[in-house]
Amino acid sequence: MTGISHSKAPASPPAQASHAGGARDRRHFLRWTAAALAAPTLASLDGGACGAAFGQAPVYRREGAIAKAVEVLLPRLRVPLSFVIDDSTCLVNMGHYCMPQFATAWPERDIYRKPWKSWPREIPDSFVREFIDFCDAEDVKGKYSIVPYPACVGWVDRELPGWSRRELQASLKLVRDRVVPRFDIHPEMITHTRVIDLKTGRPLEEISAATMENSYPRNKLSVDELAAYLAYALRVLRNCDLPCEGVTTPGGFGNMVKSELALAVFEAVRDVYGAELPHYFKYVEEGLDTRVRLEHVREPLSNAPRVTANVPAATGDWFGGWDGDRESEGERYASDDASSGRMVELIERRQPAVMLCHWPGMYGHGGRQGFEDFRRVVRALNRKYADTTQWMKLSEMGRYAAARELTRVAELTDSSLSLEAPFACPQFTLALPAPATLESIGLRGGAQLERVDELRQLKANAYWLGQRPDASRRELIVCFDLPKGDSRLEWK
Ligand SMILES: [Zn+2]
Numbered sequence: 001m002t003g004i005s006h007s008k009a010p011a012s013p014p015a016q017a018s019h020a021g022g023a024r025d026r027r028h029f030l031r032w033t034a035a036a037l038a039a040p041t042l043a044s045l046d047g048g049a050c051g052a053a054f055g056q057a058p059v060y061r062r063e064g065a066i067a068k069a070v071e072v073l074l075p076r077l078r079v080p081l082s083f084v085i086d087d088s089t090c091l092v093n094m095g096h097y098c099m100p101q102f103a104t105a106w107p108e109r110d111i112y113r114k115p116w117k118s119w120p121r122e123i124p125d126s127f128v129r130e131f132i133d134f135c136d137a138e139d140v141k142g143k144y145s146i147v148p149y150p151a152c153v154g155w156v157d158r159e160l161p162g163w164s165r166r167e168l169q170a171s172l173k174l175v176r177d178r179v180v181p182r183f184d185i186h187p188e189m190i191t192h193t194r195v196i197d198l199k200t201g202r203p204l205e206e207i208s209a210a211t212m213e214n215s216y217p218r219n220k221l222s223v224d225e226l227a228a229y230l231a232y233a234l235r236v237l238r239n240c241d242l243p244c245e246g247v248t249t250p251g252g253f254g255n256m257v258k259s260e261l262a263l264a265v266f267e268a269v270r271d272v273y274g275a276e277l278p279h280y281f282k283y284v285e286e287g288l289d290t291r292v293r294l295e296h297v298r299e300p301l302s303n304a305p306r307v308t309a310n311v312p313a314a315t316g317d318w319f320g321g322w323d324g325d326r327e328s329e330g331e332r333y334a335s336d337d338a339s340s341g342r343m344v345e346l347i348e349r350r351q352p353a354v355m356l357c358h359w360p361g362m363y364g365h366g367g368r369q370g371f372e373d374f375r376r377v378v379r380a381l382n383r384k385y386a387d388t389t390q391w392m393k394l395s396e397m398g399r400y401a402a403a404r405e406l407t408r409v410a411e412l413t414d415s416s417l418s419l420e421a422p423f424a425c426p427q428f429t430l431a432l433p434a435p436a437t438l439e440s441i442g443l444r445g446g447a448q449l450e451r452v453d454e455l456r457q458l459k460a461n462a463y464w465l466g467q468r469p470d471a472s473r474r475e476l477i478v479c480f481d482l483p484k485g486d487s488r489l490e491w492k
Helices: 059-063 094-105 125-138 165-179 223-239 255-273 342-348 359-366 369-384 394-406
Strands: 079-086 142-145 183-186 246-248 279-281 293-298 306-310 353-358 389-391 408-412 416-421 425-433 441-443 462-466 475-482 485-491
Touching: 079 342, 079 359, 079 394, 094 359, 125 165, 125 369, 142 246, 165 183, 183 246, 183 279, 223 246, 223 255, 246 255, 246 394, 255 279, 255 293, 255 306, 279 394, 293 394, 306 394, 342 353, 342 369, 353 359, 353 369, 359 369, 394 425, 416 425, 441 475, 475 485
Parallel strands: 079 142, 079 353, 079 389, 142 183, 246 279, 279 306
Antiparallel strands: 293 306, 408 416, 416 485, 425 475, 441 485, 462 475
């Protein structure tokens, strides 16, 4: 339960920043204003090498006039869409199991006095299958949490009391086979309820806001201490043969150590999985700048910069809440004809549109109203914006942002473009001044690009020549799988 998990009024002002349960205190709602863009939290800790701190000119533009002529566009010129699912795991209904633990930790909060015993303890794999069937049909992609020790019920790499070993194994296999191809898998810390003592593997004895992951830590922790906690969660998923390049914070986890958290994500994900470009999900952006933030960019001009991608969601959870006990309001994402709603607003402005939900809300105690609304929203968006959007994983969005900010233009001539890319990037899309004549274009030693007549046909290894309605010049727009390292696009 992250984000606006308990809120029926997402536009209300923030609740106390330190508690876990209120409308706005689980996830920080950020508006990256011009002032915020210059703030040190988004720049690099080690100073100097903060060229790609969000909001600053991309590094490649520093190369002078040649780079000004080259513009990195959205992948395939399409607005990225993504679907973030929090509080999912294997079988365990987090709404049912978290509620009594939250009620104990925050006895003063009425929102935790709910009839959780009457709610299903399980969200069955048949529902996961149905959900993924739909995502396959509509090409939905995003992020799916697997809480490793969900609400302390059991360890997904060992035993899940209440289910047979065979059921747990089948559930994990379903995630590996069907969910992984479309969704990044993230741990959402270890339990999403109690803080675990890493030395003993047991929940800390005291039960209070200070020992709940949603509001942990209540004092400064070092990057190493945070990274150890994250790595503990990641190792459980690795034991399950689940791939992972990022983490999700449960609610307000890390609110007091935001800068350290971004570094800890890098250290932990790289340590456990060796991932090249770690990312995380923690924030909900309520404003219009919903782009990925690159944090702690170190050695941006080297061929192996170290960077953490912070991928924000851009909506509330309007599909039924973290506990599955709220009315779904799907039209807040998009109306049935996609003429209004937050997703529509962002797509129209060509800003990344990442929608958020919680898995128990999709299931709705078995009533599935959130899921029904989700289907309506996706169908409406895909119908209206089939040619101008594409669904992406959070890791893919993070990678594109890193390539956009950190790829350098080494040389632009009348017949070639040389690039130095620290990260490979599928569907890298650039606009260049149109050459006077163009017979063929391709990557040296690599793919030839195929001409398309319409921009909506743009795909990897294709190009388009012409003048866009809003452009001041004729352009050559190229889309290709950018290789890591040096590459050269050549045309004649
Ligand atoms: Zn959560």
